[in-house]
Amino acid sequence: MYTLLSHSRTIFMGKETRCYEHATSTNEIASILLSNFRPAEGTAILTFDQTAGKGQRGNTWLSEAGKNIAVSYILYPLFISAAKQFLLAQAIALGVCDFIRQYIDSNEVRIKWPNDIYVGSKKIAGILIENTISNAGIKNSIIGIGINVNQTNFDNKLLNPTSFTKETGKEFNLPGLAENLSACLEPRILALKAQKTALIETDYLNNLYKYQQSATYLDSDGIPFEGTIIGIAPGGKLIVQIKDKNCLFDLKEISFC
Numbered sequence: 001m002y003t004l005l006s007h008s009r010t011i012f013m014g015k016e017t018r019c020y021e022h023a024t025s026t027n028e029i030a031s032i033l034l035s036n037f038r039p040a041e042g043t044a045i046l047t048f049d050q051t052a053g054k055g056q057r058g059n060t061w062l063s064e065a066g067k068n069i070a071v072s073y074i075l076y077p078l079f080i081s082a083a084k085q086f087l088l089a090q091a092i093a094l095g096v097c098d099f100i101r102q103y104i105d106s107n108e109v110r111i112k113w114p115n116d117i118y119v120g121s122k123k124i125a126g127i128l129i130e131n132t133i134s135n136a137g138i139k140n141s142i143i144g145i146g147i148n149v150n151q152t153n154f155d156n157k158l159l160n161p162t163s164f165t166k167e168t169g170k171e172f173n174l175p176g177l178a179e180n181l182s183a184c185l186e187p188r189i190l191a192l193k194a195q196k197t198a199l200i201e202t203d204y205l206n207n208l209y210k211y212q213q214s215a216t217y218l219d220s221d222g223i224p225f226e227g228t229i230i231g232i233a234p235g236g237k238l239i240v241q242i243k244d245k246n247c248l249f250d251l252k253e254i255s256f257c
């Protein structure tokens with residue numbers, strides 16, 4: 001069962017929001033909806049109690065019941081080719097940063113490549129985008145966003161979590177936040193639609209965690225190395241300068257220390 005909400009502040013993002021009291025995974029619900037009909041562009045599936053959240057790299061996304069936002073948006077960005085799909089991830093990560101900066105007074109809100117959202121060195125939000133590709137471009141996209149809001153105790157398995165409450169000492173109203181998230185994402189999607197690619201790419205770099213800073217990373221064998229992030233390749237790989245060489249890394253080939 002869900003409650004249907006209609007957001008008045010947006011043109012399409014979250015305009016239709018299906019708010020579930022409990023849900024296994026909002027990405028899974030979005031996928032089931034898509035297999036049955038064509039939900040309106042920007043339809044949001046929202047819950048504050050997600051019990052089997054999916055994370056990146058096959059991980060689970062843990063969230064205490066009633067404390068956080070778990071939302072998935074459905075988009076049909078056919079105008080983005082398969083080769084350029086990282087642009088969508090960049091635009092969404094920027095929208096989530098815009099949103100978090102409205103509540104957390106910090107210059108330290110950053111995107112950790114590819115699209116984790118950090119405050120300082122702690123993760124406050126995660127994004128899982130699942131695209132269905134056709135010859136013409138991205139046929140549909142499920143944009144899953146998990147944001148730690150009022151949770152203060154986290155599973156020990158998680159490396160460095162934080163939340164709105166941990167950063168500010170305040171409690172937040174989840175439905176109000178969810179509506180504002182839609183309003184923050186929409187201009188970034190519209191910029192994407194208007195082909196403002198260079199703007200999105202530059203903004204992404206300007207918000208990128210450890211950009212142009214020398215740091216230690218681990219390779220896929222767990223061996224540490226020193227390098228400096230100097231950019232993003234067109235397909236979304238991370239470009240790291242190691243000594244005098246520029247090396248490209250895919251998701252599984254590098255981890256941050």
Ligand code: BTN
Nearest residue numbers: 025027053054055056126144146
């Ligand atoms: C990550 O591993 O950092 C990505 C986490 C993404 C979690 C969100 S919560 C809403 C949506 N539904 C899911 O099952 N996963 C995403």
